[in-house]
């Protein structure tokens with residue numbers, strides 16, 4: 001297990017959405033007509049069990065994700081934060097973030113009052129036709145109103161946009177992103193549309209009813225994204241994330257990218273704590289279906305625990321670390337796992353201009369970032 005002082009984050013998965021977007025393969029369920037009180041109770045019981053496992057450690061972040069956690073009642077958010085504070089303690093300046101759907105803007109004031117300080121808003125697109133195709137229950141005007149409301153209420157606001165949408169040209173994305181950059185936000189999450197297996201979009205694509213832009217177009221959009229965000233003073237600090245300097249980066253997400261520790265509560269939430277060199281890395285996945293999770297939490301079986309081998313741990317750390325512009329430290333990788341990257345592959349990628357090796361640090365070049373996942377697999381030990 002990690003030293004008690006090592007940073008620990010808490011992820012809270014709220015699995016309900018007003019409606020399910022046709023591109024989304026997260027662990028989500030229709031909210032309509034649900035009594036969510038048993039879920040909250042289960043999450044709090046799960047949190048108490050985590051405290052028994054981790055022992056006393058302060059939380060550096062609490063992140064409400066989903067699903068649509070902006071559908072939570074402010075009192076439910078408050079209950080999670082109060083219990084987290086009581087069981088663990090919140091470190092000074094802890095990041096308290098929540099993912100919100102613009103359609104829930106009437107709830108933002110309550111969410112702020114409950115203690116959330118960072119809101120990330122699923123704007124997705126800035127034109128009505130695209131939003132309709134994405135199955136969203138808000139138009140552009142509604143999304144912009146929600147953004148303005150969020151900026152007035154929360155110290156930190158980020159928006160999510162999805163690019164490489166059907167029919168979208170590089171020029172159209174350039175114009176849309178330029179507009180988004182004009183809103184003066186300090187953080188943007190810009191995701192390339194992924195056609196996830198099993199989603200409504202995947203079914204449409206299979207029968208030829210949805211045509212995603214070709215790979216070269218998507219790659220050109222990625223390039224445009226890097227250039228425009230940088231020119232606007234937002235560093236592309238991670239493949240899909242852009243911030244005005246270190247202070248505005250998502251501190252919670254950095255825990256995932258740097259192989260730090262986090263615990264997760266709520267259906268389908270994942271957790272990782274500890275490191276093999278200091279006594280083993282523990283992984284956990286919560287039961288996916290909300291009803292099963294609620295039953296499991298009552299019996300103490302909501303989480304399936306697993307031991308992450310040193311090799312798996314090293315592979316995860318390389319995959320996640322390469323997503324960061326700053327890359328990762330190989331000495332830290334060896335210290336945590338006893339493994340290093342494949343030296344021959346590292347040298348080959350460096351010669352090809354895809355990877356930079358500076359002392360112990362390994363990071364992708366801008367060209368390399370286009371192939372981050374493939375390069376990570378080849379580079380990781382045992383890959």
Ligand SMILES: C[S@@+](CC[C@H](N)C(=O)[O-])C[C@H]1O[C@@H](n2cnc3c(N)ncnc32)[C@H](O)[C@@H]1O
Nearest residue numbers: 023024066067099100101122160191192193194
């Ligand atoms: C949990 S949602 C954000 C909050 C809220 N549920 C919403 O949609 O407004 C997380 C984000 O993941 C992104 N996302 C989900 N599925 C995606 C996909 N298939 N391709 C690209 N981005 C996706 C969207 O930008 C979405 O805002």
Ligand code: SF4
Nearest residue numbers: 017020021024066067
């Ligand atoms: S994108 Fe957001 S609102 Fe849509 S289904 Fe996924 S989690 Fe729910």
